[in-house]
Amino acid sequence: MAVYALTGFSLVSLLSFGYLSWDWMKPSLVADVPTDPVEKSLPPAFSRPPHIIFILTDDQGYHDVGYHGSDIQTPTLDRLAAEGVKLENYYIQPICTPSRSQLITGRYQIHTGLQHSIIRPRQPNCLPLDQVTLPQKLQEAGYSTHMVGKWHLGFYKKECLPTRRGFDTFLGSLTGNVDYYTYDNCDGPGVCGYDLHEGEDVAWDQSGKYSTFLYAQRVSKILASHSPKEPIFIYVAFQAVHTPLQSPKEYIYRYRSMGNVARRKYAAMVTCMDEAVKNITWALKKYGYYDNSVIVFSTDNGGQTFSGGSNWPLRGRKGTYWEGGVRGIGFVHSPLIKRKRRTSWALVHITDWYPTLVSLARGNLSNVPGLDGYNVWPAISEGKESPRTEILHNIDPLYNHAKYGSLEDGFGIWNTAVQASIRVGEWKLLTGDPGYSDWIPPQTLTNFPGSWWNLERLTDGLRKSVWLFNITADPYERYDLSDQRPDVVRTLLMRLVYYNRTAIPVRYPAENPRAHPDFNGGAWGPWASEDDAEEWEGGREPLKSRNKKKKCKICKLRSFFRKLNTRLMSNRI
DSSP: OOGGGOOOOOOOHHHHHHHTOOOOOOOOHHHOOOOGGGGSOOOOSSOOOOOOEEEEESOOOTTTTTGTOSSSSSSHHHHHHHHHHESSEEEESSSSSHHHHHHSSOOOGGGGTTTTSSTTTSSSSSSSTTSOOHHHHHHHTOOEEEEEEOOOOSSSSGGGGGTTTSEEEEEESSSSOOTTTTOOEEEEEOOOOEEOOTTTTEOGGGTTHHHHHHHHHHHHHHHHHTTSSEEEEEEEEEOOTSSSSSOOHHHHHTTTTOOOOHHHHHHHHHHHHHHHHHHHHOOOOHHTTTGEEEEEEESSOOOOOOGGGOOTTOOOOOSSSSSHHHHHOOEEEEEOOOOOSSSEEOEEGGHHHHHHHHHHOOOOOOOOOTSSOOOOOOHHHHHOOSOOEEEEEEETSSOOOOOOOOTTTTTTSOTTSSSEEEEETTEEEEEOOOOOOOBBBOOTTTTOOOOHHHHHHHHTTOOOOOEEETTTTTTTTOOTTTOHHHHHHHHHHHHHHHHHHOOOOOOOOOOOOOOOGGGGGGGGOOOOOOOHHHEEEHHHHOOOOOOOOOOOOOHHHHHHHHHHHHHHHHHHH
């Protein structure tokens, strides 16, 4: 590889700084906290189903938590992780919709038809309605179920909404990217609308409230109004720290010494989110839930490096199948864990939460065959071996095919131009175009020499379509072993062939103009009739809108009335 021949600002120099040390999980960063002798007695078996709080953050980079050595302050996450179990072999998906769909269904995206890209606001598409969701299974087990935050699993008809997919209540956004204060989202020039919903209604009255605080306050309100004697599931899908980079000024001030402006704003958003988690944890204790609770924390994909995020020292970023795109921050905090205060290297994937949490809830999994996830609670709580030995990161037949890939390069069994990635044991295989492949140091290092980490992308990557790494020995993906181990390449290609035979057709319909917010009172929301949905689901092309774009006086006044309402609410306060 070209990276072997680095000169000038060399790999050795980087090692001397500690940025590429092989001891990348050194004790000062993610050390196990010694177990207190008082805690050696194991907690009794669950006397009743536990309360489950699942916290998902958006675009938080692997490096962007205190216990991974970050310069960003996350005292709450650090403490919760230290007192619980850190998951340091934990995998997610590289972008939003795929991670969320796999969490909610327990299935790989090739088994839901969502293996390509995300669900876009104007697409007549959503999480397939034949899928039994995680909250639906928990409802069956007697749980009260609530969602707060970002949905991003489709909304073109009412049957797709969170309240129709297993959640008793919902406060949040339906699309993938909204303003943190105004909740406006633009899906292209002039295609803008409001996106904050309470249940199935537009929550106009909440405009002006910073979403991270709003969502934490809603969780506290839910806990205050519910009885801790009855099991509850709350899915908190923070918008933070996805763009736009917005935060209350007092948090930005803490990072005023950071030279990189994007990193400064991003850091403020992470710390703000950390305090929101602190408030949620405090509410669990105040209202009597904590002693019988399980808190799961997960990121949804790698950090976006040009928007302040950092996945250092991993390779790649959000939207890629390099480790920087798919290895997540994850931990479980619970008084019910038998072996607390430790780091787990058990292989865990985001699909595993479905069977794990349903099993904790004493739910029935027998009527949902074919799950791709495993119950990993014994591995988390007791330190047992993970039942998972491999992960299909994805097979995307629609993504741009690699220029130099071919069936011949895939031993005649796999077209290596197709974007795909799989991990089996300690081996990881990538084919096609895995995405942006650089190693990007934290952006706080102003004027950091930039030539060396571009070298591999500019030389080695141009004429390749197959990569093989021993992830256990080489977590940074620096040493491609595809030429040295063709036997392993062939074995993993056979696994891709196996999974591809089980894949269902991709669901990625054309955008429809009738989804424009101007036809929906100025807000994003369901827009298709039942007849429309039946026609599209029957495989025919969407009907063209019979209504030409017309003037909408209410739409034109939307902004004025929202600002007026916000001002009146402020005067009341």
